[in-house]
Amino acid sequence: MPYELQPDGSHYVNGAYVEDTAGAEIPVIFSATGERIATLHAATPAIVEQALVAAEKAQAEWAKLSPRERGRVLTRAAQIMRERNHDLSVLETYDTGKPLQETLVADASSAADALEYFGGLAASLTGEHIPLGEDWVYTIREPLGVCVGIGAWNYPTQIACWKAAPALACGNAMVFKPSEATPLCALKVAEILTEAGAPAGLFNVVQGMGEVGSALVTDPRVAKVSLTGSVPTGRRVYAAAAEGMKHVTMELGGKSPMLVFDDADIDNAVGGAILGNFYSSGQVCSNGTRVFVQKGIKEAFLARLTERLKGAVIGDPLDEATSFGPMVSERQMTIVQGFIEKGAAEGARLVTGGKRIDRDGWYLEPTVFADVTDDMTIAREEIFGPVMSVLDFDTEEEAIARANATEYGLAAGVFTRDLARGHRVIGQLRAGSCFINSYNDAPVEAPFGGVKMSGVGRENSKAAIEHWSQMKSVYVRMGDVEAPF
Numbered sequence: 001m002p003y004e005l006q007p008d009g010s011h012y013v014n015g016a017y018v019e020d021t022a023g024a025e026i027p028v029i030f031s032a033t034g035e036r037i038a039t040l041h042a043a044t045p046a047i048v049e050q051a052l053v054a055a056e057k058a059q060a061e062w063a064k065l066s067p068r069e070r071g072r073v074l075t076r077a078a079q080i081m082r083e084r085n086h087d088l089s090v091l092e093t094y095d096t097g098k099p100l101q102e103t104l105v106a107d108a109s110s111a112a113d114a115l116e117y118f119g120g121l122a123a124s125l126t127g128e129h130i131p132l133g134e135d136w137v138y139t140i141r142e143p144l145g146v147c148v149g150i151g152a153w154n155y156p157t158q159i160a161c162w163k164a165a166p167a168l169a170c171g172n173a174m175v176f177k178p179s180e181a182t183p184l185c186a187l188k189v190a191e192i193l194t195e196a197g198a199p200a201g202l203f204n205v206v207q208g209m210g211e212v213g214s215a216l217v218t219d220p221r222v223a224k225v226s227l228t229g230s231v232p233t234g235r236r237v238y239a240a241a242a243e244g245m246k247h248v249t250m251e252l253g254g255k256s257p258m259l260v261f262d263d264a265d266i267d268n269a270v271g272g273a274i275l276g277n278f279y280s281s282g283q284v285c286s287n288g289t290r291v292f293v294q295k296g297i298k299e300a301f302l303a304r305l306t307e308r309l310k311g312a313v314i315g316d317p318l319d320e321a322t323s324f325g326p327m328v329s330e331r332q333m334t335i336v337q338g339f340i341e342k343g344a345a346e347g348a349r350l351v352t353g354g355k356r357i358d359r360d361g362w363y364l365e366p367t368v369f370a371d372v373t374d375d376m377t378i379a380r381e382e383i384f385g386p387v388m389s390v391l392d393f394d395t396e397e398e399a400i401a402r403a404n405a406t407e408y409g410l411a412a413g414v415f416t417r418d419l420a421r422g423h424r425v426i427g428q429l430r431a432g433s434c435f436i437n438s439y440n441d442a443p444v445e446a447p448f449g450g451v452k453m454s455g456v457g458r459e460n461s462k463a464a465i466e467h468w469s470q471m472k473s474v475y476v477r478m479g480d481v482e483a484p485f
């Protein structure tokens with residue numbers, strides 16, 4: 001039975017749906033048609049208060065459970081999520097416009113991976129014993145308390161779980177605010193966690209725009225804020241969190257480089273460039289949108305790329321044959337169209353695409369610019385749409401220097417058959433999530449996150465644990481205390 005698109009309430013607080021129609025209206029638009037499919041409301045201060053009170057109470061209870069019991073709830077949630085993968089994927093397609101072909105394999109399933117991984121890890125999160133001769137110190141890994149998650153709109157189920165799974169495994173509670181553009185999916189995550197045995201109030205969802213996020217970030221009861229969003233929002237949220245000396249994880253934007261050397265397998269490099277620019281219609285933070293191609297293979301690369309792009313099946317995202325869908329919103333489409341105009345105006349060569357597709361919804365053609373230079377706007381700013389910039393280079397040193405000449409540092413990729421070069425180059429690229437002869441893989445076992453303006457902290461893997469817990473150290477004196485007087 002597929003999910004109803006209109007939820008029973010806008011928010012999920014203390015284990016149940018709640019509504020307060022006094023909050024600003026949030027229309028949910030199916031971006032493949034432009035139709036309104038549901039109407040939600042932003043959280044009022046009263047709803048935010050209910051969520052924080054519920055989270056505080058649940059956290060105290062949850063932290064008392066043994067980590068193994070906590071882990072069991074998460075792994076049960078992972079199992080439910082996998083059983084409902086199809087319905088969750090359909091819902092995510094309505095929420096985001098992304099093709100079902102993608103949501104079936106890369107959203108709820110990735111969310112379930114996180115719940116399963118951190119559920120399994122929970123029981124092994126321990127402190128250590130530090131011998132000091134006769135005396136000793138032991139450490140206790142403690143939860144932070146009530147944590148806030150704030151999501152972007154491109155992977156609403158995955159983002160909610162990449163934050164909630166490690167947070168809850170460590171004994172925290174969470175209030176999550178999805179992006180106002182995709183408010184539906186996180187509500188299902190909350191329902192599933194309740195069904196799996198999470199106490200009421202452990203994972204709450206409140207809807208709203210920036211003001212609701214800001215109210216959460218500045219609340220003194222909140223110990224940590226994890227944001228997935230753009231750099232400008234990250235700056236504001238980080239600064240607000242700093243006022244209260246809160247922990248933060250910032251998963252922000254990027255303008256990541258992909259370096260294709262002339263010895264690369266061209267089809268693999270083209271495949272990587274397609275995945276790193278057109279998956280989710282280009283709305284992926286770690287995308288390799290600056291594709292540096294060594295001069296000798298540039299035309300062959302472009303020819304093969306153009307050929308393969310003809311194979312994109314553009315259409316109804318609910319049709320499993322569709323491999324390229326609309327942008328998330330009309331607003332985002334308009335922003336991307338602005339970048340395409342700038343690319344042409346600043347002298348880049350349009351190889352393919354560039355236009356809005358003549359059908360309902362917010363569709364743009366997969367677009368490739370060649371002869372892009374480092375100073376062009378499309379090579380400097382994050383576009384967050386299906387626009388690839390191809391730049392050419394001569395030498396390895398030059399490519400590394402130009403790839404690093406950006407304020408961002410989320411991801412980077414290298415395509416070469418020379419593995420020594422692959423490791424040497426990746427070692428010099430200033431980015432957090434890197435790939436050799438691949439692009440955009442994000443298994444839960446691997447740390448994910450950026451350097452420079454792309455963020456701080458890491459999601460996924462054992463590294464995430466450090467960002468969702470804190471260490472208490474206890475010095476134990478076995479003999480007498482020697483005081484000077």
Ligand SMILES: NC(=O)c1ccc[n+]([C@@H]2O[C@H](COP(=O)([O-])OP(=O)(O)OC[C@H]3O[C@@H](n4cnc5c(N)ncnc54)[C@H](O)[C@@H]3O)[C@@H](O)[C@H]2O)c1
Pocket residue numbers: 150151152153154155177178179180208209210211212213214217228229230231232233234236237250251252253254284285286382384410449450455
């Ligand atoms: N690094 C990653 O893991 C990752 C993943 C996906 C997306 N992103 C980035 O997200 C951006 C696209 O998403 P977006 O347009 O939704 O980003 P955005 O920055 O506009 O919004 C992100 C979230 O922050 C909230 N917000 C806005 N102002 C706020 C404030 N003052 N206080 C608290 N919350 C506030 C929004 O309501 C939304 O939920 C891109 O830059 C992309 O690169 C990063």
